[in-house]
Amino acid sequence: MLVIHQRIAAQTAWDAELHLSFEARSKSRLRCFSATGEDIGLFLERGQTPLYDGECLRAEDGRVVRVCALAEQLLHVTCRSAFELTRAAYHLGNRHVALQLGDGWLRLLDDYVLKAMLEQLGAQVEAIQAPFQPEHGAYGGGHHHSHAGEAEFSYAPRLHQFGVRK
Numbered sequence: 001m002l003v004i005h006q007r008i009a010a011q012t013a014w015d016a017e018l019h020l021s022f023e024a025r026s027k028s029r030l031r032c033f034s035a036t037g038e039d040i041g042l043f044l045e046r047g048q049t050p051l052y053d054g055e056c057l058r059a060e061d062g063r064v065v066r067v068c069a070l071a072e073q074l075l076h077v078t079c080r081s082a083f084e085l086t087r088a089a090y091h092l093g094n095r096h097v098a099l100q101l102g103d104g105w106l107r108l109l110d111d112y113v114l115k116a117m118l119e120q121l122g123a124q125v126e127a128i129q130a131p132f133q134p135e136h137g138a139y140g141g142g143h144h145h146s147h148a149g150e151a152e153f154s155y156a157p158r159l160h161q162f163g164v165r166k
Helices: 082-094 112-120
Strands: 002-008 016-020 029-033 039-043 056-059 064-069 071-078 100-102 105-109 124-131
Touching: 002 064, 071 082, 071 112, 082 105, 082 112, 112 124
Parallel strands: 002 039, 016 064
Antiparallel strands: 002 056, 029 039, 056 064, 071 105, 071 124, 100 105
């Protein structure tokens, strides 16, 4: 098994490719297979952002593995106006839906309930196959519902620190 612990910047050359869905790219521990079928074990640092398309990893044996985002079934959302698109994004965000943002469009994983809601709001919704790379939370670290104590989840805000004046 090829064991990987380290994320590295994108490289111009690589030894293997790893084709993963967004859900798989979001995991820090994963058994998967390279594009050629080699068994791979990911043991990445927990609490990091999901792997992105084109990112590279370094295996214990020194080989470089390139991450490739798999095409997934998505909903591509457009609206007649910026206001309507903002409204659609608000309602999706209120439901904690992961969103990929583009110039005049939104993308989310296919879901018939959300599709119906968006259409009710007046959005045009098209089913497509494409890699999914949603936005990360503005404050890093992520969202949790843990009752294990805040010490394990003391993420520092990335935008600013509340109560601190400069």
